[in-house]
Amino acid sequence: EAQVTQNPRYLITVTGKKLTVTCSQNMNHEYMSWYRQDPGLGLRQIYYSMNVEVTDKGDVPEGYKVSRKEKRNFPLILESPSPNQTSLYFCASSQTLGGNQPQHFGDGTRLSIL
């Protein structure tokens, strides 16, 4: 089954404790990205990757890092989480970068930073 898998689904942690949210897709997609969803703001892009070893900032990259060492994986790293990063996070992938390509989303990771 074609899917985007995120882990963990839920995490409660404390300020400053490094964490990683993993994302893996099994569709051989080139393009992957991370979004955060906040009430009243919809989804906003954090980082994206056009292929292995190619990443770039989205609209709200501050406080986040990513890496793309393999095509299928695109982890989101919070080196020193803060309470304003409490949010619902989604990983997405698509075949290519083209604007008319639909994106496939994971089920989300709800992070609470105390």
Added chain:
Amino acid sequence: GDSVTQMEGPVTLSEEAFLTINCTYTATGYPSLFWYVQYPGEGLQLLLKATKADDKGSNKGFEATYRKETTSFHLEKGSVQVSDSAVYFCALSNNQGGKLIFGQGTELSVKP
């Protein structure tokens, strides 16, 4: 910059009622337009899309027409069901790093 504005929710309808969720956009050039649906506890799923002016996207009884003259992409369904209860997001993509620009989402609740 590019942006998407959706009608505010929540929207509550009775089963078999007609649904319209308004969506307007601001963008340069010719963006592709999408509707995504998010069921409780799940990620977003593509509902329909349109890639050029006057295109009509349709799926599962939902429709939306790309209207460049009014910069709109309103979502409609003739007869909603309880199972349509979800949050609906309008989005555009304008070849800016593959980014989707989302509206704020509209929560739909359908009562039996």
